[in-house]
Amino acid sequence: MKKILALVLAMMLLCSASALAAGSLVVYSPHDADPLNAGVAMFQAAYPDIDVQIIAAGTGELCQRIVAESENPQGDVLWGGGADTLAGYVDYFEPYVCANDAVIGEAYKAADDLWIGESPLPMVIIYNKNLIAEEDVPKTWDDLCNENLKGKIAYASPAKSGSAYTQLCTMLFSKPTIDEGWELVFNFIKNLDGKVQDSSGNCHKLVASGEYAIGVTIEKSAVLYNDNPDIGYIYPAKNSAVPDGVALVKNCPNPDNAKLFIDFVTGLECQTAQNKDWVRRPVRADLAPEGLVGLETLDLGNYDFAYAATQKAAIVEKWNDLTIEAEE
Numbered sequence: 001m002k003k004i005l006a007l008v009l010a011m012m013l014l015c016s017a018s019a020l021a022a023g024s025l026v027v028y029s030p031h032d033a034d035p036l037n038a039g040v041a042m043f044q045a046a047y048p049d050i051d052v053q054i055i056a057a058g059t060g061e062l063c064q065r066i067v068a069e070s071e072n073p074q075g076d077v078l079w080g081g082g083a084d085t086l087a088g089y090v091d092y093f094e095p096y097v098c099a100n101d102a103v104i105g106e107a108y109k110a111a112d113d114l115w116i117g118e119s120p121l122p123m124v125i126i127y128n129k130n131l132i133a134e135e136d137v138p139k140t141w142d143d144l145c146n147e148n149l150k151g152k153i154a155y156a157s158p159a160k161s162g163s164a165y166t167q168l169c170t171m172l173f174s175k176p177t178i179d180e181g182w183e184l185v186f187n188f189i190k191n192l193d194g195k196v197q198d199s200s201g202n203c204h205k206l207v208a209s210g211e212y213a214i215g216v217t218i219e220k221s222a223v224l225y226n227d228n229p230d231i232g233y234i235y236p237a238k239n240s241a242v243p244d245g246v247a248l249v250k251n252c253p254n255p256d257n258a259k260l261f262i263d264f265v266t267g268l269e270c271q272t273a274q275n276k277d278w279v280r281r282p283v284r285a286d287l288a289p290e291g292l293v294g295l296e297t298l299d300l301g302n303y304d305f306a307y308a309a310t311q312k313a314a315i316v317e318k319w320n321d322l323t324i325e326a327e328e
Contacts, residue, residue, distance in 0.1 A: 117243030
């Protein structure tokens, strides 16, 4: 009798999913074009009756668009963007417990289910082996303040780059107090020698081209150089692994399809393909990353999502003030 009931329930769920799998879906995403298009193509193969439209732009731009459209939402789901940025826009998201919730660690999803992590992103220090000896490569955030590295560090403005903002907050949280964190950051700013990039996407490229000896970037950018013998990277102590997230837009026009999409991009098939084909780190505890070190091997600090989200304007303002002070 139990087997019959289980079979009936499974058939009901299958029919329910099929009924939902039609109509439209608008995906907002800051992801790189290749993994973005590949993920959406996989979703459309699984749900061919859903017409998917992609709106690609930066995380900040997309979040502001969601705010501007809040009276009449046009997007259904935001796929990508650092969770610390998403946490600042939770008033514009709907809570959703995804189908893969059980295999996603508590550190990689919002306690109120307003965003769900889909790919943790450790920070790395990338370096050009022709410009710096292995023994001189910084191993900690404090090491970046070594005067021998002055003017040799590629780093983007946290006022313009989401990943640079996460890196800034990681430095702040690496110290026992925020005040001590700001002392570290001020010394780091002085060591940049007035050279700050407009885009985080430039940092790893400038190191690879030999314009800078080292750079602060995200893991998924550094792994692009795994086959380049001149480029190396390390994971600094007291690191962070803030995930890219996915969130359901509040009052979106196609909520059922958006939920299907969230389930899909956090599902085993998509997570496996994104890791294998694009070296994106899976968030699932039941899926070991291919070509990447395990998160359990890294020295991860305590990243305060709430502080990073609610204090962003003040943090960026202080960064700007300290930058001006360092140049005086």
